[in-house]
Amino acid sequence: MAYPSLAGRTDRMQSSTIRELLKLTARADVLNLAGGLPAAKLFPMEETQAASERALARHGVRALQYGPTDGFPELRAHVAAMLPGAQPDQVIVTSGSQQGLDLVGKVVLDPGDRVAVAAPSYMGALRAFDPYEPEYLTVPSDADGIDLDALEDVLAQGPKFLYVIPDFDNPQGSCMPAARRERLVEAARRHGVMLVEDSPYRELRFDGDEQPTLHALDPGNVVHLGTLSKTLAPGLRVAWAVAPEPLKDWMERAKQASDLHTSTFTQAVALELLDDGILDARKPALRAHYREQCHLLADAVRQEMGDAFRFDLPAGGMFLWGELPSGSDAQAFFHTAIDHGVAFVPGGPFYANGGPSHTLRLSFAQPTEQELQEAARRLGRAWQAFQNGA
Numbered sequence: 001m002a003y004p005s006l007a008g009r010t011d012r013m014q015s016s017t018i019r020e021l022l023k024l025t026a027r028a029d030v031l032n033l034a035g036g037l038p039a040a041k042l043f044p045m046e047e048t049q050a051a052s053e054r055a056l057a058r059h060g061v062r063a064l065q066y067g068p069t070d071g072f073p074e075l076r077a078h079v080a081a082m083l084p085g086a087q088p089d090q091v092i093v094t095s096g097s098q099q100g101l102d103l104v105g106k107v108v109l110d111p112g113d114r115v116a117v118a119a120p121s122y123m124g125a126l127r128a129f130d131p132y133e134p135e136y137l138t139v140p141s142d143a144d145g146i147d148l149d150a151l152e153d154v155l156a157q158g159p160k161f162l163y164v165i166p167d168f169d170n171p172q173g174s175c176m177p178a179a180r181r182e183r184l185v186e187a188a189r190r191h192g193v194m195l196v197e198d199s200p201y202r203e204l205r206f207d208g209d210e211q212p213t214l215h216a217l218d219p220g221n222v223v224h225l226g227t228l229s230k231t232l233a234p235g236l237r238v239a240w241a242v243a244p245e246p247l248k249d250w251m252e253r254a255k256q257a258s259d260l261h262t263s264t265f266t267q268a269v270a271l272e273l274l275d276d277g278i279l280d281a282r283k284p285a286l287r288a289h290y291r292e293q294c295h296l297l298a299d300a301v302r303q304e305m306g307d308a309f310r311f312d313l314p315a316g317g318m319f320l321w322g323e324l325p326s327g328s329d330a331q332a333f334f335h336t337a338i339d340h341g342v343a344f345v346p347g348g349p350f351y352a353n354g355g356p357s358h359t360l361r362l363s364f365a366q367p368t369e370q371e372l373q374e375a376a377r378r379l380g381r382a383w384q385a386f387q388n389g390a
């Protein structure tokens with residue numbers, strides 16, 4: 001077949017080393033602490049089956065016909081009702097919040113534009129923005145989220161927006177206290193920089209009190225992204241962006257060109273589930289599960305690795321993020337870990353402009369209790385071998 005030359009933007013769509021590494025995690029003998037998959041045992045299987053039938057009965061052919069690009073009006077109203085400060089006409093239903101990230105990049109970024117991101121930051125967001133060829137400005141981040149003093153300098157360099165995950169971020173698990181959120185929102189507004197708030201883990205809080213969304217603090221300067229992926233099931237691909245006009249309108253045009261609309265069937269099913277109060281009903285089970293998993297893995301890793309892996313215990317989400325002793329190479333350790341039958345994600349690729357080599361991310365979401373304990377034992381053995389040069 002004649003193979004056309006590829007568009008220049010594919011240079012920025014590198015097959016990342018991380019993708020190659022993660023292929024190794026699929027081996028049957030490897031316990032996987034690398035993937036970010038939510039706990040499948042919590043998927044609402046029966047509820048979704050019943051909701052599918054109700055959706056077809058209630059909406060008839062509308063549940064299978066083409067639909068409006070910005071989504072079912074009832075679903076948009078439901079989303080707006082969940083978010084203080086949001087209006088239904090600012091909501092656009094997206095195919096995963098991953099699509100929301102792409103749409104923001106598509107309508108806002110020209111090549112060479114600056115985008116501010118936390119260091120480290122969600123790799124999938126960086127990959128969504130990459131094809132629009134931005135220059136990344138990075139802001140250091142700790143267990144309380146991004147460092148506001150460093151942020152002032154970055155905002156002064158005129159990024160088009162700051163991408164931030166205030167609740168239990170991926171990969172760090174950090175959660176920003178309300179005071180930091182207020183200062184962040186104030187600084188962004190003062191510098192005229194829009195905020196993109198990505199919030200997939202917000203409902204997975206298992207300790208402490210809920211903090212306000214950035215969107216609630218300044219609806220006019222924040223694009224908020226939410227999703228059903230972590231609370232119900234990612235296969236629904238039902239998520240939303242809440243954006244001030246005229247951005248919402250531009251995102252809608254971009255979405256129309258990209259996929260016309262999110263599946264009307266899964267929107268109708270999601271609407272049934274939400275109208276049934278499924279989120280509130282399931283929150284206690286979700287939170288209990290993730291709390292238990294988090295503590296299990298944290299205790300087991302402490303026991304097996306001692307001081308060799310230092311981390312802050314998150315108050316929600318799905319990840320333990322930590323550091324090996326400074327100077328260690330987490331990517332090299334990854335290979336030893338795979339040889340010992342356990343996988344994690346080395347931290348390096350989460351840094352848009354490169355970062356320390358000794359960080360790594362463990363996911364506690366999916367494995368069973370026995371698997372988490374065995375995975376920690378394998379990590380401990382792998383670490384011994386790694387130190388002995390094996």
Ligand SMILES: Cc1ncc(COP(=O)(O)O)c(C=O)c1O
Pocket residue numbers: 036095096097098099122124165169170198200226227228229234239
């Ligand atoms: C921070 C963050 N944003 C967005 C996504 C994508 O979620 P969705 O399934 O809604 O596309 C993920 C998925 O892991 C994520 O961790």
